[in-house]
Amino acid sequence: MKRSGTWFVAAVSLLMGCGVPSPEGVLDRRRLPLAIEYPDSYTVGCIQVSEQSGSGATVVLETVSDFGARTPPLRLSPLLSLDWSEGAKLVITAHEQTCDGNVVARGEVEYPGMGPRYEHDVSLAIHDADRDGYMDGARAREFPGTDCDDAVAARAPGLKEVCDSLDNNCDGVVNEGLPALYRDMDGDGEGALGETEASIVCGDPASRPGYVANHLDCEDGDPKVSKAGIEICDAIDNDCDGAVDEGITCGGTLKEVTDYHLKNPAGGGVWKTVASAPSGYPVWVAGEGGRLMVRKARGMKFENFSYGVEAGTSDSPDGSPRATGKYCSDGNVDWNAAWVDSEGWVYLGGSNGQLAIHDGQTCRYQKTMPQRQSVVGMVGYEVGVDVTSVHLATADGGLYYWRTWEWTRDNAPIDFQNGRDNFANYTGLIGTTSEDGVLLVSMKRGGSAGQPGVMRYDTVRSLLVQENLAPASIQGAMNDVAGSPIGAACAVGDSGGVWTWVSGNQWTQVPPPLGVTADFSSVVKSPGGDFYIVDKSPQGQLRRLTKYNTWATTPRLPDPDAPLFDISMTTAGEFWIVGRGRVYHYPEP
Incomplete structure (x- = not known):
């Protein structure tokens, strides 16, 4: 009964002029x-096209992965x-690397059930x-990759x-498994402790001059x-173990000198200069x-x-001599x-043009500058038997002997x-070991803000020349200069200004330690060629x-709490620092 019904339908269809769809026609209706x-x-990856049923089940229809040979769309x-x-x-899904990789993009297209099936676009x-x-791994993306x-x-x-x-390899570690090399700026065979990642390289030390393992x-x-x-003995941690001068006898450490007369009355005075x-x-x-x-x-x-401390006064509990x-x-x-x-005689210069010589027992000589100019710099020479010469710099831009x-x-x-510069205020002075030599003078030039500078004076040729500071972008005064007028020298000034001599009349500015903007007041050259600055x-x-x-981390003063104005050092590396109510010494017992 069922079979005869089927033939009946077919016959009717033929009589009505209707044809049975060909296999190709059926396939065309299923193509999208x-x-x-x-x-x-x-260029590397996989795109899959899947059909999705009403129940959510998907069937992969096509897969394409040869994008190196294709162009979109x-x-x-x-x-x-x-x-x-x-x-x-x-x-439609795009995958990272292979069809099994992360989904990194997704799109959907819907086609109608009846009528022609036109081409649909998806991006x-x-x-x-x-x-x-490998696709962008930014977390903000809907479909992040792993790059x-x-x-x-x-x-x-x-x-x-x-x-x-x-x-x-995106594992969060740089150069893992490779030998790391570190900069060795001073050539002592050891790289910098705490070197930042940006300055670390790797490889064979023999192929990287200036780097060590x-x-x-x-x-x-x-x-x-x-x-x-x-x-x-130098108040420096020479062996990088965190301690200074350990295991040796140095006669003391770097610390404040608290002798009775230095601290009394009322905590001591304002010390401006020190010399030995x-x-x-x-x-x-x-x-x-x-x-x-x-x-x-x-x-x-x-x-x-x-001044004012009369004979026999100032009894002291620490055994200091009476005045x-x-x-x-x-x-x-x-x-x-x-x-x-x-x-051991001291030669003194001060405000109001005051000059004096004290021999440790009594004040031997006193004098005043011709125009009572304040004396700000001094260097002396013993040029023969019983002959001494002192060179002076004054605040009004004058040089004297x-x-x-x-x-x-x-x-x-x-x-x-x-030797005079009427447009400058001199602040400090150094000279060669000979009386007939060269002087270097630190100064401030210009108005109230001023510009730091250094002058060079040839005492034989009577020639005064301004040094070339490159650059000289800091306002204020150059407060001191140290070293040698014919060799290594350093000048320091306001706002962290530091310059070192290069050659001829050329100087170069040295950036101060990170974050330091203080006014440098004094500098001295050590026997080893370093410059100590306060x-x-x-x-x-x-x-x-x-x-x-380069800036070193030691030595450092313990518990600094006062302005400092001067530093001096002997040829043996013993040094003194003075300031407001403070005198420091190395080595102090």
Whole structure:
């Protein structure tokens, strides 16, 4: 009965002129023309086209992965697995690397169940800027990939780590498994301790001059300091073990000197200058209000020759000598500069043009500058038997000399010919070892803000020349200069200004330590060629600039809490620092 019904339907159909669809026609009804737009940077990966049923089940219809040979758009005509008379829904997915990789883009297309099936368009937002087959791994994306840097093809999961300071395989570690090399700036065979990642390289040390396979050096700007260093008496951690001068006898440490006369009355005075004899003792300190004191030998207490301290006064609980009343001022002078000869006599220059010479027992000579110009710099020479010459710099831009026969005859200092700069305020002075040599003068030029500068004066040719500071972008004063006028020299000034001599009249500016903007007040050259610098901020500190123009971390003052104004050092490396109510010494018992 059922079979005869089927034939009946067929016969009726023939009689009515209707044909049975051909197999090709049936397939055409199941084809869904599709154009898929994707970026041309997507050259490695996989695009799948799947049909999705009403229940959510999917069947993969087509897969394409040969994008290296294609250009967008991708045109397909996938064949439905069933004849969906009520319409069809296609899901298009892009995958990272292979068809099993992460889904990195997705699109959907719906076709009607009846009528012609026109080509549909779908656009896939695929992000592979570096064309390495790994998509951008940014978390903000709806379909993130696994590429940790989509702008660099040398970084992607699975890549081999190479020596390039990049995380090539996106595992969060740089150059893992490769020998790391560290900069060795001072050439002592040890790289800088705590070297930053950006400056670490890798490979064979023999092929990378200036790099080593360790980072043990706590002071990579100073070849005298390393993990293999030998501790010496210098207040520096020479062997990078975190301790200073350990295991050796140095006669003391770097600390404040608290002798009775230095701290009394009322915590001491404002000390502006310190100087010692060539042998190291005596050492003299002087300052505001005519204050003057001397330590005549190692282990002794300071004696007081300050104005107003009369003989027999100032009993001290620490055994300091009683005052003698043999002072060198009327109390209206602030001593700014000092020099000590081989006999231990101190030569003093100060405000209001005051000059004095004290021999440690009494004030031998006193004189005033011709126009009462404040003396701000002083250097002395012993040029023969009983002949001494002192060169002076004054705040009004003058250079003078004062010899034995001048002060013994009560004569004033004499102007150096052509040594005056009427547009500058001099602040400090150094000279060669010979009286007939070259002087360097620190100064401020210009108006109230001013510009730091250095002058060079040839005493033989009477020639004054301004040095070339490159650059000179800091306003304020150059406060001091140290070293040699014919060799290594350093000048320091306001706002962290530091310059070192290069050659001829050329100087170069050295950036201050990170974050330091204090006004540097004084500088001295060490026997080893480094420069020791102090500043006059409320927490004045000691800093060391190595001869390689790098900043060292030691030595440092303990508990700095006062402005500092001067530093001096002997040929043996013993040094003194003075400031407001503070005198520091190394080595102090």
